[in-house]
Amino acid sequence: xxxxxxxxxxxxxxxxxxxxxxxxxxxxxxxxxxxxxxxxxxxxxxxxxxxxxxxxxxxxxxxxxxxxxxxxxxxxxxxxxxxxxxxxxxxxxxxxxxxxxxxxxxxxxxxxxxxxxxxxxxxxxxxxxxxxxxxxxxxxxxxxxxxxxxxxxxxxxxxxxxxxxxxxxxxxxxxxxxxxxxxxxxxxxxxxxxxxxxxxxxxxxxxxxxxxxxxxxxxxxxxxxxxxxxxxxxxxxxxxxxxxxxxxxxxxxxxxxxxxxxxxxxxxxxxxxxxxxxxxxxxxxxxxxxxxxxxxxxxxxxxxxxxxxxxxxxxxxxxxxxxxxxxxxxxxxxxxxxxxxxxxxxxxxxxxxxxxxxxxxxxxxxxxxxxxxxxxxxxxxxxxxxxxxxxxxxxxxxxxxxxxxxxxxxxxxxxxxxxxxxxxxxxxxxxxxxxxxxxxxxxxxxxxxxxx
Amino acid sequence: xxxxxxxxxxxxxxxxxxxxxxxxxxxxxxxxxxxxxxxxxxxxxxxxxxxxxxxxxxxxxxxxxxxxxxxxxxxxxxxxxxxxxxxxxxxxxxxxxxxxxxxxxxxxxxxxxxxxxxxxxxxxxxxxxxxxxxxxxxxxxxxxxxxxxxxxxxxxxxxxxxxxxxxxxxxxxxxxxxxxxxxxxxxxxxxxxxxxxxxxxxxxxxxxxxxxxxxxxxxxxxxxxxxxxxxxxxxxxxxxxxxxxxxxxxxxxxxxxxxxxxxxxxxxxxxxxxxxxxxxxxxxxxxxxxxxxxxxxxxxxxxxxxxxxxxxxxxxxxxxxxxxxxxxxxxxxxxxxxxxxxxxxxxxxxxxxxxxxxxxxxxxxxxxxxxxxxxxxxxxxxxxxxxxxxxxxxxxxxxxxxxxxxxxxxxxxxxxxxxxxxxxxxxxxxxxxxxxxxxxxxxxxxxxx
Numbered sequence: 001x002x003x004x005x006x007x008x009x010x011x012x013x014x015x016x017x018x019x020x021x022x023x024x025x026x027x028x029x030x031x032x033x034x035x036x037x038x039x040x041x042x043x044x045x046x047x048x049x050x051x052x053x054x055x056x057x058x059x060x061x062x063x064x065x066x067x068x069x070x071x072x073x074x075x076x077x078x079x080x081x082x083x084x085x086x087x088x089x090x091x092x093x094x095x096x097x098x099x100x101x102x103x104x105x106x107x108x109x110x111x112x113x114x115x116x117x118x119x120x121x122x123x124x125x126x127x128x129x130x131x132x133x134x135x136x137x138x139x140x141x142x143x144x145x146x147x148x149x150x151x152x153x154x155x156x157x158x159x160x161x162x163x164x165x166x167x168x169x170x171x172x173x174x175x176x177x178x179x180x181x182x183x184x185x186x187x188x189x190x191x192x193x194x195x196x197x198x199x200x201x202x203x204x205x206x207x208x209x210x211x212x213x214x215x216x217x218x219x220x221x222x223x224x225x226x227x228x229x230x231x232x233x234x235x236x237x238x239x240x241x242x243x244x245x246x247x248x249x250x251x252x253x254x255x256x257x258x259x260x261x262x263x264x265x266x267x268x269x270x271x272x273x274x275x276x277x278x279x280x281x282x283x284x285x286x287x288x289x290x291x292x293x294x295x296x297x298x299x300x301x302x303x304x305x306x307x308x309x310x311x312x313x314x315x316x317x318x319x320x321x322x323x324x325x326x327x328x329x330x331x332x333x334x335x336x337x338x339x340x341x342x343x344x345x346x347x348x349x350x351x352x353x354x355x356x357x358x359x360x361x362x363x364x365x366x367x368x369x370x371x372x373x374x375x376x377x378x379x380x381x382x383x384x385x386x387x388x389x390x391x392x393x394x395x396x397x398x399x400x401x402x403x404x405x406x407x408x409x410x411x412x413x414x415x416x417x418x419x420x421x422x423x424x425x426x427x428x429x430x431x432x433x434x435x436x437x438x439x440x441x442x443x444x445x446x447x448x449x450x451x452x
Numbered sequence: 453x454x455x456x457x458x459x460x461x462x463x464x465x466x467x468x469x470x471x472x473x474x475x476x477x478x479x480x481x482x483x484x485x486x487x488x489x490x491x492x493x494x495x496x497x498x499x500x501x502x503x504x505x506x507x508x509x510x511x512x513x514x515x516x517x518x519x520x521x522x523x524x525x526x527x528x529x530x531x532x533x534x535x536x537x538x539x540x541x542x543x544x545x546x547x548x549x550x551x552x553x554x555x556x557x558x559x560x561x562x563x564x565x566x567x568x569x570x571x572x573x574x575x576x577x578x579x580x581x582x583x584x585x586x587x588x589x590x591x592x593x594x595x596x597x598x599x600x601x602x603x604x605x606x607x608x609x610x611x612x613x614x615x616x617x618x619x620x621x622x623x624x625x626x627x628x629x630x631x632x633x634x635x636x637x638x639x640x641x642x643x644x645x646x647x648x649x650x651x652x653x654x655x656x657x658x659x660x661x662x663x664x665x666x667x668x669x670x671x672x673x674x675x676x677x678x679x680x681x682x683x684x685x686x687x688x689x690x691x692x693x694x695x696x697x698x699x700x701x702x703x704x705x706x707x708x709x710x711x712x713x714x715x716x717x718x719x720x721x722x723x724x725x726x727x728x729x730x731x732x733x734x735x736x737x738x739x740x741x742x743x744x745x746x747x748x749x750x751x752x753x754x755x756x757x758x759x760x761x762x763x764x765x766x767x768x769x770x771x772x773x774x775x776x777x778x779x780x781x782x783x784x785x786x787x788x789x790x791x792x793x794x795x796x797x798x799x800x801x802x803x804x805x806x807x808x809x810x811x812x813x814x815x816x817x818x819x820x821x822x823x824x825x826x827x828x829x830x831x832x833x834x835x836x837x838x839x840x841x842x843x844x845x846x847x848x849x850x851x852x853x854x855x856x857x858x859x860x861x862x863x864x865x866x867x868x869x870x871x872x873x874x875x876x877x878x879x880x881x882x883x884x885x886x887x888x889x890x891x892x893x894x895x896x897x898x899x900x901x
Contacts, residue, residue, distance in 0.1 A: 011760070013759050013760045014760055014761075015758070016484075016758070016759070042756060042758070043752075045755070046488065048489075049488055049489050049492050050492045050493055052496050052748075058783075059787070060849075063787070116570075116576055117569065117570045117572065118570040118579075122580075122583075153569040153572060156569050157570065162496075162497070163498065163541075164567065176849060178784060178850075179780060181850055186661060186662060187536045188536075190745070193780060195780070197786065198787030200886060201886075201887075234791055235790075235791050235834065235838060236789055237787065282835075283835055283837070283838070286838070286841075289837075367814065369866070370814070370862065370863065370866030371863075427863055
């Protein structure tokens, strides 16, 4: 039991009705979130008093919304029902969980098979009259943005549930999005918006330092977090991701110390050791290209066996010879305008006036707009001119086109019914096609209109 | 956010209750507790006030109507129309409370309360009517041919002892416009039919927030409706609004501690007369006159009251007003990472140059790369997948939204999007952004990308 004073927003004088000891435990578990917790507690008031019908808590991911609410409700032992809307694919599951948490199993069992909102409110009122609330009941709905897509009236009913069931009840909606996206057409009761601001860099440092490894000093861990934040803070401020990255890379950071090559105070050496490692982590583990298990295994192996194969590397399939040329032809057909085909693919095209090919403003660069659809005939025409040898138009060529569609390297744009004039689009990136054309010694850049 | 209060040595509530036995007046902790309880019931739970000053005429009209149904057996239908938060439910509850003071009415009148949000189907509505009239046993397992038969059966079953006339029934339909979306509007048709055909004394009161509700009704339903409408458009002037604020914050006469109540009421009067407070209330009055937003503002002030801070000061209402008017999207922009902020600025420039036409990821990335190439920027040149992840995060936050269209066939990088932010919001966010590098700030503020 620590004897440190409670932070001002959580002092017992501000929140009569809750014991000091419990408030102290709450304060210990919520670093950097005392102001928000204090605000929420003051809105909740004493347990037997009424509170607002609905409070809308919003903030970025991992800004502590569910955590603060859950800690408050559990430590202060208030009757509550915490439901994640991601688990409730139908409204019936939501009703069942609410009744189960607030009134017990037999209340949930009285719900009919396909309960409507009317049934839910009726059963709630019935049980409320049998067990009236001495303390405010709380219904906490996490990921509340999913409520918008559920039953049409569900959100409107939930924000005014206190009035409909005539009970001392408060609904807390937690979400990452702002309330403007939730509002129904004809309006509804406006909840009180409560913002949970993002953590500052210093606060992130403070929270991440709490996870320190017991066998190393706090200073070492603090300098490690400092380095980690220096690299990742510009890209990601999500506390969960940063904790994950911190946990994965700490052993690598401590390697020089454990092997005796450096002391704990040699920050520069440790930094030089870990910095390329963290940069690689940004391209792999951060992007979930590699799982954390593979990452840890990789760290134990000293020598590198080549570039790290992430998930995206597996999309580079080995294609047969003509398929490669078909793909190249498709790329050229997608990204070159049809009128320029003559210039690129006909041997003696004569003099073409330069004015026709003046680049206009950058927006018309096809690489910014995306691939355009092309008919099959154009694809074959380009294909025959790109492939050096004479190719007979056999079924094997056409079946290769279908297999490219199955591999999702081409997408079929026209309707499946249209058999005589199918249209396709090329769905590969510039890097991929450059890699493919290098394997067949084809200089694709020369044939692209945007790079003239 | 929270102003630090000086540490005063007020007793905690546990010690308070021991002191209670000493003096005649209650200790301050308990007074504050009672105050909170009373005001919270008024502001959060919408306890019915003793009289509604703003809608005297409407009150009289509705009360007269319902009295005629209850006493004289006359059937009536009326619609109460007003925007959200204008006091429709409060008016109805007030009228019902006054109506039920007569003993005869209390004995005879039956009430059925339906809500368009809950009873989404006519079948469900009928079951609810049966249940509220306590006729479930009477109906039993009977199967009815049509809705009308069912309803007539229910009303017949309500005949009084001497079988001469049916008891008067009051049907209250909350969210009336939602009932108009049911199939064939059967419920509305039958209820209004009964109210016209003098079979049983029935009063149908509908509450709705839509002014055009009559357009939603079918012709046969509209013809059976009496076209009686009570409008609750708020005609409050600013002085009346101020009086409302003062009356909402003052304690009633039956408060346990008279002295405390008098002190409190006089301090509230002084508070409402303060110039800065008037200015804040004027701002709220200009944006919306309804009671819901007023209650939210007062609730935020009330939540700060405790033994440490036993009265509402102008600073409290200033803080509460700031919370009410804060822009949610700007708050969210504050928490974006530098990379995401750069992408938002790139999108702003694309919108400026191409006048709001939708963009895709490649265009945004291209714009961002142009910024990186320009001067020695402080932002590292991230790889494309990392930038894509930042872009997708912005999409998850619904700051950018895909244009309607077939998104299945286009690649992720080329899907067209629109930005759901205004230039002014972005510029304001840049000012408030913590430790924003100067070159990014300048890039954002400049007019030409």
